[in-house]
């Protein structure tokens with residue numbers, strides 16, 4: 250049973266919140282430079298991600314990658330690694346702490362400790378008009394983890410093999426020539442591309458709703474370091490009803506890589522690893 254509130258409960262609740270991580274001192278991306286370089290860039294790779302599957306793709310530092318909705322509304326679960334050191338990978342939780350629950354143009358995907366540096370910067374988002382809806386929902390979240398067979402088993406006893414976690418694991422294993430057992434620990438919390446999500450106001454529960462994405466919509470990134478990416482076309486489709494099953498209608502997603510002309514990024518260099526000395530006081 251809930252306790253009776255203290256006499257000053259309303260006063261305590263009325264205290265103004267403070268932003269945990271003000272971002273004024275965060276190194277700002279030079280979006281004008283990135284966009285100018287993108288103008289003259291040419292396509293160097295194209296990968297189609299089939300429904301309920303995932304595919305890997307490589308993006309050299311200083312190149313761009315674009316995720317596009319094709320054929321029908323579809324959500325994608327994105328993992329990123331340092332191409333030469335898989336222990337450096339996308340850190341969804343810290344990205345959320347820095348930028349908020351959803352990402353859009355100008356926001357960055359930050360890497361895990363002890364690296365904590367930008368891996369990729371969003372340079373264009375065709376769904377940036379969506380903003381935040383009346384339910385508190387928005388697009389491209391870093392709050393969901395990825396659909397996975399373990400939670401499905403926990404809640405319903407299922408043995409479903411095409412959740413994003415499994416799709417990403419199979420794709421990475423295939424790319425590395427590694428076993429499923431070797432690949433699985435590298436799969437991590439995702440950027441939910443095109444997914445529309447939020448928290449319910451009354452119970453604070455994670456919710457999803459039909460994605461506003463339509464064929465032709467895209468999210469485009471600048472690779473700050475050499476990247477290995479993996480994208481899963483979620484079995485939830487547009488995530489309007491359910492995931493972790495073969496029920497939803499699903500569509501492919503397209504990943505295109507673009508490389509700028511030599512000299513187009515004059516003055517830019519890949520960000521250094523985090524400057525903390527790593528001694529932890531010892």
Ligand SMILES: [Zn+2]
Pocket residue numbers: 326395396412413414482483484485492
């Ligand atoms: Zn999924």
